[in-house]
Amino acid sequence: MDSAAVDRFEASRGRLASLAYRLLGSAADAEDAVQETFLRWQAADRARVGVPEAWLTKVATNLCLDQLRSAQARHERAAGAWMPEPLLDGDPMLGPADTFEQRESVSLAVLTLMERLSPFERAVYVLREAFSYGHAEIAGILGITESASQQHLHRARARVGAERRRGAETDPASARRVVEEFLTAAVSGRTERLVALLTDDVTAVSDGAGLARRLLRLRTPERVASFVRAGFRPTPAKRRLAGGSPAFHIARVNGSPAVLAVIDGRVVGVVAFGIGDGRVASLHGIAAAERLGRLGDAWGRHEPDAPVIDAW
Incomplete structure (x- = not known):
């Protein structure tokens, strides 16, 4: 294949x-799809x-x-244990x-x-x-x-519409303040404050620290607050499981504010x-390690802000 074809x-x-990542929710699978596309371009x-x-x-x-x-894929996703792979903002x-x-289409909420x-x-x-193709172009592609x-x-928008209605964009500085207050309340055990910081129709999805066979899904502020409080409560058993005592940083992941648990430069949640x-x-x-590899590599090249909580 000549250099012009490679350049194209x-x-x-x-x-x-970025198209493949949005469709598959996995950076590794997206890279495989792009590589296979290249091989077909080479043979075309x-x-x-x-x-x-x-x-x-x-x-x-x-x-x-x-x-x-x-x-x-049908088996893995039907089993109820599938979640999208998070990516640190700035990832191409x-x-x-x-x-x-475009920003909404790559959020973890919408990917889920x-x-x-x-x-x-x-x-x-x-x-x-995300890519503003017209229906004639889409018809030709598919x-x-x-x-x-x-x-x-029409059907896709209807099914994703609930999250769109809940997903009005928030100023990043204001969103960070909410997350900082939420994290402080979670670690300190202030359950009442946690409840007050949650919307009435809040939802939570977790892979159970990477150990659950199915995703944990919770609704209502009281249930979510209780779950968060239990998850952030420091115990010797959790430190052993994580491999140390994590520091908690605030960053942006898939366009949204996020808390990262980091031990010796390694993202564990x-x-x-x-x-x-x-x-x-x-x-x-x-927290499943197989979903955090690319984000962890990016974090290792990142100059993070000081942790919000450095002793857990």
Whole structure:
């Protein structure tokens, strides 16, 4: 393959990776999809490809759809233990973030909600909301009619709409203050203050410190506050399990404020927050090591602020 063909692919690599990440929710799987797209580009009769960007997008999207429809993926996701892989803000795989729709489409809350969508609904939603493709273009990429594309988008928006209504953007400085207060209340055991910091329709999803076979899902401020208080209560057993006493930093993950538990520079847990009207509307807790590798590598290259809590 000549250098011009390589250059054409490399010019699209970042966009393809962020597309695949939104579709699959996994950075490792997204990288595999991009690499397979490159191999198919290498083997293609490129003289017959009219618009390389469109061709590459179609191949990558359909590879992701094949992955979502695979028996292994269906089993893993149906088992109720699947969560998206969090990424530290600044990771190029997060892709475009110019509009609210683009930022929203990569939040952990929306990536988790997209598990309710069929593969086609998910693909149409991502292509339209995050990459602004028209329905005619989407129809060509997916091999469906424009009418079908519009119907898939309508159903996807309806299913993700609850989070959109709860997900009004908050000034980052204000969101950080809410998270700092929430973390302080959680560690100190101030359950009443935790409840006051939660919206009435708060939701929490956790992988159970990476140990649960199914995701833990909680609703109501009282249940969420109780769960958070128990999770943040320091005990010798938790320190042994984590491999030490973590410091707690506040950073931004997938466009949202998050608390990172860090031991000797190693990220051992992440809680991402959705903030609405000055309170916490959603929490997503992830501690499974296989979901934290890329974020941990990025954190190691990062110059973090001082921890909010440095002795747990």
